[in-house]
Amino acid sequence: MSDRFALTPDPPYYAVIFASLRNRDDKGYAETSDRMVELAREQPGFLGVESLRGEDGFGITVSYWESEAAIKHWKQNAEHADARQRGRLEWYEHFELRVARVERAYAGPRGVRE
């Protein structure tokens, strides 16, 4: 199985679904994006992440968390707060962020969790 997938436990857990359209200006975006994934992995309650971005600048990142408290703790991380502020000011044309409680999950076509 590809390492592009998040190896999450049985539900319930939480998903942060972040759909975004980047502008054309790169000013440090790539480094910050990589750093945020690295930093997220160190947070308590982080379960995994699935992410990609197309050549038109549209991307989807879904991060998975044990609890609402873990999401709140990550949101309050100072380095993450700075990165979000730069994102709003410099990097994103538009984004939609949704916090959701995962209730059921399946893997396929022949995964052990199927």
Add this chain to the structure above:
Amino acid sequence: MSDRFALTPDPPYYAVIFASLRNRDDKGYAETSDRMVELAREQPGFLGVESLRGEDGFGITVSYWESEAAIKHWKQNAEHADARQRGRLEWYEHFELRVARVERAYAGPRGVRE
């Protein structure tokens, strides 16, 4: 704002998060994928979809639905069931499907819903 984003109402509503890795064989995949989006848009309770796939075959599609009942109704659509079966047998190396209840949502960086 790009039409890549789903224009969803205020929560709560449901998200089906489908992360998948395609194989190299195209045998009708593109037509079926387009047809499934077209068919999904006609279903009761469909709210929108955000989707992309990279050159390595990894993709994320998040579809949004009014209710669990709407998701169940779509799952029982015969043409959709046939497409899922072909996907399992022919098109996907691996997938992870998660059904989640969206509890909070924000838009940015300067959307009206921010």
